[in-house]
Amino acid sequence: MSSLLRLPLGFRSFLLAATASCLLVACSTPSPSPDGSAAHAAALGTMGATAAELRDTALDNNRAYEFLESLVVEVGPRFAGTEGDRRAVVWAEAKLRELGFDRVYTEPVTVPAWVRGTAVAEIVSPYPQPMVAAALGGSVATPPGGLTAEVVRVTSLDEVDNLAEEETRGKIVFIDQRMERHRDGSGYGQTVPIRSLGAIRAAQRGAAAVLIRSVGTDDDRIAHTGAMRYSDEVTQIPAAALSNPDADTLALAIERAAGTDRKVTVHLELTTRRDPDQQSANVIGEVLGREKPEEIVLLACHLDSWDLGQGAVDDGAGCAIVTEAARLIAQLPERPRRTLRVVLFANEEFGLSGARAYAETHAEEISLHVGGMEADFGAGSVWAFESRVDEDQLPAIEAIAELLAPLGIEQGGNESRGGADLSPLRPQGLPIFGLYQDGTTYFDVHHTMNDTLAAVDREGLTQNVAAYVTVAYCVAEIEEPFRAPAN
Ligand SMILES: [Zn+2]
Incomplete structure (x- = not known):
């Protein structure tokens, strides 16, 4: 022994x-x-x-x-x-x-070969502040200089599908689904479709970009990347993940602005590219x-x-x-x-x-x-x-x-x-x-x-x-x- x-x-x-x-x-x-x-x-x-x-x-x-x-x-x-x-x-x-x-x-x-470049995400109004984000793997870039649009928050892919196109057209869809912590990692399988499929489903509703809450169980101010997909059927829109604390802030900003005439808008700039x-x-x-x-x-x-x-x-x-x-x-x-x-x-x-x-x-x-x-x-x-x-x-x-x-x-x-x-x-x-x-x-x-x-x-x-x-x-x-x- x-x-x-x-x-x-x-x-x-x-x-x-x-x-x-x-x-x-x-x-x-x-x-x-x-x-x-x-x-x-x-x-x-x-x-x-x-x-x-x-x-x-x-x-x-x-x-x-x-x-x-x-x-x-x-x-x-x-x-x-x-x-x-x-x-x-x-x-x-x-x-x-x-x-x-x-x-x-x-x-x-x-x-x-996919190159990440830089990711900038910030709340423009009504409570301007920077957020921590990372492009999802495979995402296209935003137009040069980025895009600024109103944010529509949902908590699942099903909710994305239920959005009316007039509510979503030209906007940023924010999929705010939190991953659960389990010993066997089963929370990942339940949540990861927002990452892999979010851009397709948001594009089907006419969105200009998709932001997801990071598929991760931490509360650190770091974003989780990972592979995402596009479909030949719909436009390829930029996709990024927010750190969990920043997803919290964005959700709270939207809650606070609800029922007022103030809209929550976000600026997103991704400089990704594909190489041979x-x-x-x-x-x-x-x-x-x-x-x-x-x-x-x-x-x-x-x-x-x-x-x-x-x-x-x-x-x-x-x-x-x-x-x-x-x-x-x-x-x-x-x-x-x-x-x-x-x-x-x-x-x-x-x-x-x-x-x-x-x-x-x-x-x-x-x-x-x-x-x-x-x-x-x-x-x-x-x-x-x-x-x-x-x-x-x-x-x-x-x-x-x-x-x-x-x-x-x-x-x-x-x-x-x-x-x-x-x-x-x-x-x-x-x-x-x-x-x-x-x-x-x-x-x-x-x-x-x-x-x-x-x-x-x-x-x-x-x-x-x-x-x-x-x-x-x-x-x-x-x-x-x-x-x-x-x-
Ligand atoms: Zn691995």
């Missing part, structure tokens, strides 16, 4: 407080238990013992954070198509070589399987970030987690049965270019992908383990879940969806292993200038590596490969 003493404080107290019999060492050599659950871990045999050792080794080192710090300090922001993006590819390829992967290579990916497409790359590192090197366990993250922050949380942390998990497995005296393939995907944020390119390039071997895991939700501790495998294989999943229990991880269902970068592969029958991270504070910094090293949960990062390495090793080593459910 000497390693226990060197664990980060949070884990130490968790482990010491745990009453379960399945503590670190006990897990690798299970004793019979009344509910028979230990029988599952025993069923994993030597593989289970090795996985438990990997898990404990992961808890005992700081390598993932060192990887992340190197990325953030030596590269920093790396939005698709920028100089930072190109430097990130060079950095990642060199880093994977340094870490001892068996094979390291890149695959070209064409990415769109650029070249980027998926960066790939492999730990080659000893028996079935052609069978692949895919470990995914994305190398690109938004331009406003450092991409430490999104998704530097994810890349640190999956890379370190694979590196630990590469340190074993013997390679696992199958190949671990770490893919640091290009351009997840602005159109999934890397994931689509991968699915095309590897179309012939998709059926040889026997498992996919993705880390793209920051560094908060993992709290649940879900799967997407053939029902007959659930006993093996239960056995793996038992290895995760000492990390405070519970077993979830068998409908894991994986993240965005796995989405093109999922419909093609990819078995998925989902580790659900605590996202309580993730959306405080998501897609903002506050996505920095300071926002990274260092203990959580370590626990993530322990969880990922445990599952990745078992999926790569288990005798019978996992299959997706038949349906």
Whole structure:
């Protein structure tokens, strides 16, 4: 138990407080238990013992954070198509070589290039004052010098659709829907349509521009960017997000002016532009399987970030987690049965270019992908383990879940969806292993200038590596490969 003493404080107290019999060492050599659950871990045999050792080794080192710090300090922001993006590819390829992967290579990916420029948003009347705003990713610019228009406030996309066109024509539609904070991040899915679809829906009502409340859970005076879409059917109008405090102020100004003859007008100026497409790359590192090197366990993250922050949380942390998990497995005296393939995907944020390119390039071997895991939700501790495998294989999943229990991880269902970068592969029958991270504070910094090293949960990062390495090793080593459910 000497390693226990060197664990980060949070884990130490968790482990010491745990009453379960399945503590670190006990897990690798299970004793019979009344509910028979230990029988599952025993069923994993030597593989289970090795996985438990990997898990404990992961808890005992700081390598993932060192990887992340190197990325953030030596590269920093790396939005698709920028100089930072190109430097990130060079950095990642060199880093994977340094870490001892068996094979390291890149695959070209064409990415769109969008340049943010500057964003100015201010209340002109009746209470003039500046606001903090950021253009949404992909937004067109305002006319030179900006536009000034009356603001119409709504609280949902449905309300946008219900606006009469005469109320909206030539005005700025302000969609004031606040994102809720939840551990599983479910508030994002509920709110993000205002960002992705707001410009289309406001343009359908004849609006000149759309402002949204930032899709984020903080009350900091920072705006959250993120991708948005246009439709060929309607005019492309400028779109920007206000910081949460500025959205509050604008809403209060509108409330105060209501019932008077004063109109709230806002000036908005965005100097965004589109440049020609650029070249980027998926960066790939492999730990080659000893028996079935052609069978692949895919470990995914994305190398690109938004331009406003450092991409430490999104998704530097994810890349640190999956890379370190694979590196630990590469340190074993013997390679696992199958190949671990770490893919640091290009351009997840602005159109999934890397994931689509991968699915095309590897179309012939998709059926040889026997498992996919993705880390793209920051560094908060993992709290649940879900799967997407053939029902007959659930006993093996239960056995793996038992290895995760000492990390405070519970077993979830068998409908894991994986993240965005796995989405093109999922419909093609990819078995998925989902580790659900605590996202309580993730959306405080998501897609903002506050996505920095300071926002990274260092203990959580370590626990993530322990969880990922445990599952990745078992999926790569288990005798019978996992299959997706038949349906
Ligand atoms: Zn991400």
